[in-house]
Amino acid sequence: MSTGNSANAFVISRYRFATLLLVVVVAGMSQGLLLPLLSILLERSGISSDVNGLNSTALYIGVFCTMFIIEKPVVRYGYKKVIIAGISLIAVSVLLFPVSQSLGLWFALRLLVGIGDSALHYATQLWIVTTSPSERRGRYISLxxxxxxxxxxxxxxxxNLLPFGDAVPFLATGFFFLVVLILVLRLPNVLPERAKRGESAENRFINAYRIAWFGLIPAMLYGLMEASMNSSFPLYGLRIELGKEWISLLLLSFGIGGLILQLPLGIWSDRIGRKPVLIACGVTGAFVFAAIPLAEDRVEWLVVLFALAGGLVGSFYSLGLAYAADLLPRTIMPAANVIASIHFSIGSIAGPIIGGYGIRYVSPHSIFWILSGAFLLFAMSGVVVFRFQSRRTST
Structure with missing residues (x-):
């Protein structure tokens, strides 16, 4: 009987993990499409790059604001119900984009997409991280x-669906959300572990920062990088006269680089530690971003550099979260997830603003200089602080 129960639990666990991964695939697909698609449509309408970038921040403002309240609904209602609410909100909002190209309406819809995206990602991340065995956490979070x-x-x-009509990309995205919604409805609902009585939210957030600050900063860098590449890079590409097909191909190569190295980096971090992997990827990623402006008239080199950059820093969020989970008690992980999501939102809000103003007033290359400096600063801070800590420990 116990063998049958354990086998059944294993099947349920595998189905849950596979379903959550599919939800994340569709959520990533939506975000990967909406940012460049809306930027291109606004650029086509004659909207300036700085206003375009400001409008893009609405999604991340929604993510940012939701993070201050999302922990309570997840603890009270469970992972499944929050994921369903997030999927539904994103799908409805995406289907409303073709109704009008009003900047005000698109700002509001992006805000709603950000709220749904925040709920969906917070619940899926926490569900996966808290149910992963510690010795395989790097692999699970890498997946x-x-x-x-x-x-x-x-x-x-x-x-590339735009020639069939401006509404077609949005309709396709809505269909994929409907598919994963049906799969999620079959999952059993689970509630996360509650914090101990008497342990205030303030203490949990302070402890999370104190213990795992280095694992929480990568979320901010990932948000800065992701939003800059998907909101500002299409504008950069149009400025240097790259076609829409090349813009989508370069963004694809950036993502493929992340896919190729995501699992190897996760396994490597399980073996040698996540901190050295984060530092190494930060340093090398910084040099790759700095090299991109040098190859702007050589598309083949841009493809290689984008793939390298994506591979090196595309796993920053997941590796940072896994490192935080290594250091923190399970009851503090919901608070750490909130912090990571807030950091991601801050970086994501800053990315389009800095990128848009940088392209207009400084240089089209400024987004790559900013990303290079940010990742190098992170890696160097890790080296300096941990050397200082090791010296104090030895004395």
């Missing part, structure tokens, strides 16, 4: 990152 990267890489290809 999560690969799922998101797969969708994010496929998403920009939806730009």
């Amino acid at each position: 999560y990152g690969m799922a998101y990267g797969t969708g994010f890489s496929i998403g920009p290809l939806g730009i």
Whole structure:
């Protein structure tokens, strides 16, 4: 009887994990498509790059605001119900984009997409991280990152549906959300572990920062990189006279690079530790971003550099979250997930604004200089702080 129960639990666990990965694929596909698609449609309408970038921030403002309240609904109603709410909100909002190209309406819809995206990702991340065995956490969270990267890489290809009508990419995205919604409805609902009585939310957030700050910063860098590449890079590409097909191909190569290295980096981090892997990827990723402006008239080199950059920093969010999970008690992980999502939102809001203004007032290349400096600063801070800590420990 116990053998049958354990076998049944194993099947349910596998189905749940596979379903959550599919949800993340579709969510990544939606985000990977919406950012460049809406930027291109607004650019075509004559909207300036700085206003375009400001409008793009609405999605991440929605993500940011939701993070301050999302923990309570997940604890109270469970993972499944929050994921269903997130899927439904994104799908309805996406289907309303073709109704009008009003900047105000699109800002509001992007805000709603951000709220749904925030709910969906928070619940799926926490569900996967808290149910992963510690010795295989790097692999599990890498598969999560690969799922998101797969969708994010496929998403920009939806730009090529525009010749069939401006509404077609949005309708296709809505259909995929309907499919995963049906799969999620079959999952049993689960509630996360509650914090101990007397342990205030403030203490949990302070402890998460104190113990796992280095694992929480990568979320901000990932948000900055992702939003800059998908909101500002299409504008950069149009400025240097790249065609829409090349823009979508370069974004695809960026995502494919992340897919290729996501699992190997996760396995490597299980073996040698996540901190050295994060530092190494930060340093090398910084140099690759700095090299991109040097190859702007050589598309074949751009493809190689984009794939390298995506491979090196495309797993930053998932590796950082896995590192935080290594360091923190399970009851503090919901608070750590909130912090990581807030950091992601801050980076994502800053990315389009900095990118849009940089392209207009400084240089089309400024987005790559900013990304290079941010990743190099992160890696160097890790080296300096941990050397200082090791010296204090030895004395």
